[in-house]
Amino acid sequence: MLVATRLLEETYPSELAALLGVRPYTVQSILASLEREAIIxxxxxxxxxxxxxxxxxxxxxxxxxxxxxxGERDLDLQARLAARRRRPRRAGKPGLS
Incomplete structure (x- = not known):
């Protein structure tokens, strides 16, 4: 999670969850711990x-x-970073049909 945060420079918890394939609650609890330690x-x-x-x-x-x-060594993470959406989708926005 820290590697992805460093490579992205600024990111959202939902973006990290999608990128790493984990639940948003998991990301939020890890980020809360890192913030308590003043790392992020x-x-x-x-x-x-x-x-x-x-x-x-x-x-x-x-x-x-x-x-x-x-991050330079993790080619899988680099590929996922290259394919991501940059901004989070607006809540309540209808899907593409």
Whole structure:
């Protein structure tokens, strides 16, 4: 999850859940733990919570470099990142027919 967050720079919990193939509740609980430890920060953008690595984290530079290197090796994750939607779909929007 941290590798995907680093590669995306800013992301949404729902985007991470879809990208990693896990339930949104799982992502939200992991992100809450990481935020309590000050590894990530979140902010509201409208009604959507946006998360990113905390630039004030004491080992931010080292952690960011490590996660970037790990992301370079994960070709499956890179392929999923290339095929994703960038913005979350508006709630209540009708499907394409």
């Amino acid at each position: 920060v979140s902010r509201l953008m409208g009604q959507t919570r946006v998360v990113c690595l905390n630039p004030r984290y004491f080992a931010h530079a080292e952690l960011s470099a490590l996660l970037w290197k790990l």
